[in-house]
Amino acid sequence: MALPSLLHAQAKRPLTDDDLMRLRAVGGVALSPAGDRVLYTVSAWEHANAKTDTALGDKHDRRSHVWIVPAAGGATRQLTTGERGESQPQWSPDGAMISFVSARGTGTGDDAPKPQIWLLNADGGEGWALTAARDGIVAYSWSPDGKRIAYTTPDTLSRDAEARVRRKDDPKVYESDFRLNHLWVIDVASKRATKVTSGEYTVRGMTWSRDGNSLAFDASPTTMIRDERRDAYVVDVNTKQLDRLTSTHDVESTPQYSPDGKTLAYTINPHEWTANKDGIMARTIRNAHLITWDVASRKVTDLASPKFDVSPGSVRWSPDGRHLWFGASDRVWQSLFDYDIGTRTYKQLTHDALASAPSPNRDGSRIAFTLDTPNWPAEVYVQDGTAAPKRLTNTNPWLADFALGESKVITWKSKDGADVEGVLLTPVGYTPGMKVPLLVSAHGGPTGAHTNGFKGGTSPGQSWASRGWAVLYPNPRGSTGYGEKWMRGNIPDWGGGDYQDIMTGVDELVRRGIADSTRMAFEGWSYGGYMTSWVVSQTSRFKAAMMGAGLPSLLSMAGTTDIPGYINTFFNGLPQYDGSIINPSVKYYLERSAISYSDKVTTPLLILHGGSDERVPIGQPMEFYRALKDRGKITELVFYPREGHGLSEYYHQVDRMKREYEWISRYTLGTNLLQ
Numbered sequence: 001m002a003l004p005s006l007l008h009a010q011a012k013r014p015l016t017d018d019d020l021m022r023l024r025a026v027g028g029v030a031l032s033p034a035g036d037r038v039l040y041t042v043s044a045w046e047h048a049n050a051k052t053d054t055a056l057g058d059k060h061d062r063r064s065h066v067w068i069v070p071a072a073g074g075a076t077r078q079l080t081t082g083e084r085g086e087s088q089p090q091w092s093p094d095g096a097m098i099s100f101v102s103a104r105g106t107g108t109g110d111d112a113p114k115p116q117i118w119l120l121n122a123d124g125g126e127g128w129a130l131t132a133a134r135d136g137i138v139a140y141s142w143s144p145d146g147k148r149i150a151y152t153t154p155d156t157l158s159r160d161a162e163a164r165v166r167r168k169d170d171p172k173v174y175e176s177d178f179r180l181n182h183l184w185v186i187d188v189a190s191k192r193a194t195k196v197t198s199g200e201y202t203v204r205g206m207t208w209s210r211d212g213n214s215l216a217f218d219a220s221p222t223t224m225i226r227d228e229r230r231d232a233y234v235v236d237v238n239t240k241q242l243d244r245l246t247s248t249h250d251v252e253s254t255p256q257y258s259p260d261g262k263t264l265a266y267t268i269n270p271h272e273w274t275a276n277k278d279g280i281m282a283r284t285i286r287n288a289h290l291i292t293w294d295v296a297s298r299k300v301t302d303l304a305s306p307k308f309d310v311s312p313g314s315v316r317w318s319p320d321g322r323h324l325w326f327g328a329s330d331r332v333w334q335s336l337f338d339y340d341i342g343t344r345t346y347k348q349l350t351h352d353a354l355a356s357a358p359s360p361n362r363d364g365s366r367i368a369f370t371l372d373t374p375n376w377p378a379e380v381y382v383q384d385g386t387a388a389p390k391r392l393t394n395t396n397p398w399l400a401d402f403a404l405g406e407s408k409v410i411t412w413k414s415k416d417g418a419d420v421e422g423v424l425l426t427p428v429g430y431t432p433g434m435k436v437p438l439l440v441s442a443h444g445g446p447t448g449a450h451t452n453g454f455k456g457g458t459s460p461g462q463s464w465a466s467r468g469w470a471v472l473y474p475n476p477r478g479s480t481g482y483g484e485k486w487m488r489g490n491i492p493d494w495g496g497g498d499y500q501d502i503m504t505g506v507d508e509l510v511r512r513g514i515a516d517s518t519r520m521a522f523e524g525w526s527y528g529g530y531m532t533s534w535v536v537s538q539t540s541r542f543k544a545a546m547m548g549a550g551l552p553s554l555l556s557m558a559g560t561t562d563i564p565g566y567i568n569t570f571f572n573g574l575p576q577y578d579g580s581i582i583n584p585s586v587k588y589y590l591e592r593s594a595i596s597y598s599d600k601v602t603t604p605l606l607i608l609h610g611g612s613d614e615r616v617p618i619g620q621p622m623e624f625y626r627a628l629k630d631r632g633k634i635t636e637l638v639f640y641p642r643e644g645h646g647l648s649e650y651y652h653q654v655d656r657m658k659r660e661y662e663w664i665s666r667y668t669l670g671t672n673l674l675q
Helices: 017-022 159-166 397-401 497-511 527-538 554-560 564-571 584-591 594-600 619-629 650-668
Strands: 025-031 037-047 060-070 086-091 097-102 116-121 139-142 148-154 181-187 193-195 202-208 214-220 231-236 242-244 263-268 273-275 281-283 289-294 300-302 312-317 323-330 333-340 345-348 354-360 366-373 376-384 407-413 419-425 436-442 470-475 515-525 544-548 605-610 635-640
Touching (some): 025 366, 025 376, 037 086, 086 139, 148 202, 181 214, 289 312, 554 564, 554 619, 564 584
Parallel strands (some): 515 544
Antiparallel strands (some): 037 060, 214 231, 231 242, 263 289, 333 345
8 A cells, every 4th residue: 555645735735733633543563473464553532422421521532442454455444442442452372362451331530440351252253351450450461372361450459548548538658658560360261360479569561481381570669760770570470489580770671581481581771870070970871782681591691782873672582583673763763673693683674664563473474563654644564574564554544635744854064063863844835945934843851852754743743834834853962863972962961062953953944045044933842841941041043932841940850850860860960969059060950951041031932831740840830930920021831730741631732732833823923823
């Protein structure tokens, strides 16, 4: 199936924000053991069921359902239609059954049904619930013989504790009172479930040994995101005897048993601690490493190579046990890679594409995955050997009737001569030589990257291109996918080289005659929000800006975020207070905080933030808003109730898109019309 043609784009209608909210997203790919069928999920906004709760009104929920498509191509079919959706589709090892997770039944609030594992005959029929876990299923995995399923579920509260929660007698000790996840195994035929692990740790994920006697898993002492202590374990399913494989606290992904059961493979994030000139210890950021662990000898082998200079993602074995497959950030792409155990070499399997969710069949001759392109959102593809990937699905066929802006990868020189890369989205129907308004969008992280995929969603993209804007998505130093040196390039230099990388990209677009230097704006979320605050405090080149979930006050951020170990890595450790003077570590946090330069801000700034954000606590936008407002600056702060670090609710996402465009267009173009 060919990608839709964009010929005669001017005859097609441009995309609007409302159109983007219609997009359905593909994920959760699972190729059958025989390689003949592919399960996948499709998520979309759906109206809540007003028939069962008239108080819901025009409420929208984001739900996913399980679909199936022949690997040879053909009609797609929706398998599940539950009111609360379904996720995590898997095949039983013999391909006879399909499993998924779904919360079905009646009830709301504390009495709402919990997600359980459901089974469905692969040839059709009604599904049935396998588990009845009191607090629901988090993740699961079939045993190799298909007779059992391992799953994780939170430890249940005592009846007394549950009663206290229901009557709102529930004080919570900060960074304590954790609900830990543990492993259970259920017999598929009898539905008898047995708890396999217990103790002061929470299980992250699991994988079965080939003989079905053991489960390998990774676990942390607490559920806190900030708790970076993560180790690998093996538990005997029958005796429940636990074997701790590592004590280095640097395991990053779930250990995977090789097909012969002799080796485990996983990734680590090396924890290296160094002291700065003031003696303050800080963890360094490094690429993840592939690791193998020999079951018999307990020998650990680090497979890292200087010739492979990006971080591997979660790993899986090829069916013959000779290769390890994984995905990794690859400049503006997400690529699939192969590590050959015998030759100890890395090989790239996909090029210039956003590939994810790889799933092989039983013998590894075929693999299914999703591909996202600049002109089309992710769809399901299959690939046989070295043949070209074949597209199987067309989830948003209506999109072919719309005109799109063109995305291209561009490079430029930074102030120090370094090469910088980014993605440029030009307006629908753009003609070279036209000067157009420019929006610069900074990515989060900073260990993240803009990719050259379809620019939909709530972040600025195709709906801006339809209104005549160009959008620049830069990947400054600190971004992933460009090697460890580039990823570490803004340590300790937030607002330094990364700022210059972005501003020289703007200069380049002005030089090329694309950007109208009198009509430019800036925006970003999370670290992109930090960069937005920094940009408006350092330059008046931009007519308007939007700071989303930004951190303009780094000193207070260091003590309140739920990931201090990550944030403080970029500043060589926690700020050290001595109670008498501004010592160097404290001074540095202040010097690289936009709030320290509030008096210099002239750009009208819209501030958007989740009302329940723990990653960037709400004090951050409040501090900056007050600092600007008290100095007579043009600013507005909007909180979104119930939202964390990102926006998940329908009307909040709609509001962000419309509010951001209205603000930026008003101060950049001199209009408040929603074009």
